Amino acid sequence: MRLVAEGLACLRGGRMVFEGLGFAIEAGEAVELVGPNGVGKSSLIRLIAGLVRIEAGLLRLEGGDDEATIAEQAHYCGHQDAFKPALTVAENIAFWSDFLGGGGIGREAALARLGLDHLADLPAGYLSAGQRRRLALSRLLTVRRPLWLLDEPMAALDQASQTVLGALMSDHIAAGGMVLAATHGPLGIPARRLALGRAS
Known part of the structure; x- marks a missing residue:
């Protein structure tokens, strides 16, 4: 399987955030998307997740499910x-x-892997920021999808959770x-770096 981008362009708020990206x-493979604030890191992640329109260019998932969109084969965090805080x-x-x-994997196993099993019956609105992030990340385990799109995944996590x-x-x-x-910091795993240019 292979995710390929050719000549991607993204327009946000009337400003071209990036263009000609391939x-x-x-x-x-893991890839760290790096660059200063405002260069379009989050926009690119959201574009691949199907939440932002592609202004120009092509995006395809070679070897994926031809009947499903890229977004349907990806996790976006x-x-x-x-x-839902009341649940x-x-x-x-x-x-x-x-x-x-x-x-x-099973739901209970996913909560245990993220250290949340002892909080299973607690309303999510009472969780700390780090616990909320771990609950969001638990989706990665309960639903199998080949592509993980993570925007600052280490945010709010302590060292053990990282x-x-x-x-x-x-x-x-x-x-x-x-x-x-x-990410603005290391992922903690071997990863290739993809740098976006400076914000204008």
Whole structure:
């Protein structure tokens, strides 16, 4: 499997954020998307996730499911943790697993892997910032998708949780998955760097 971009351009708020962007990500590879604020790292992640319109260029997932969009074959974890605060931790992960189609490890196992199993019955609105981020990341495990699109995935995580996320990404890569992560710091795993230019 291979994610290929050719001549991508992104327009946000009447400003061309980037254009003529080309790259490829191979199965079994992690890529760190780096660059100063405002160059379009988050916009590129959201564009691949189908949340931002492609202004120009082509994006394709070679070897993927021809019947599904790239977004349907990707996990997107952005700055918003996308949980329902009134639902418990267990209910939130059940909702996302059912909504996205499941196919990964069990929900209880996913919570345990992220260190949230002891909080399963707690309403998600009571979680700390780091716990909320770990709950969002639990979707990566309960629903199997080849492409992980992560925007500042280490944000709000303590050192122990960063180590856990590094292990999850390593396991995903070892199984032939792909990771594209916008980050200002190291991912903690071997990764190729893709640098976007300076903001104008």
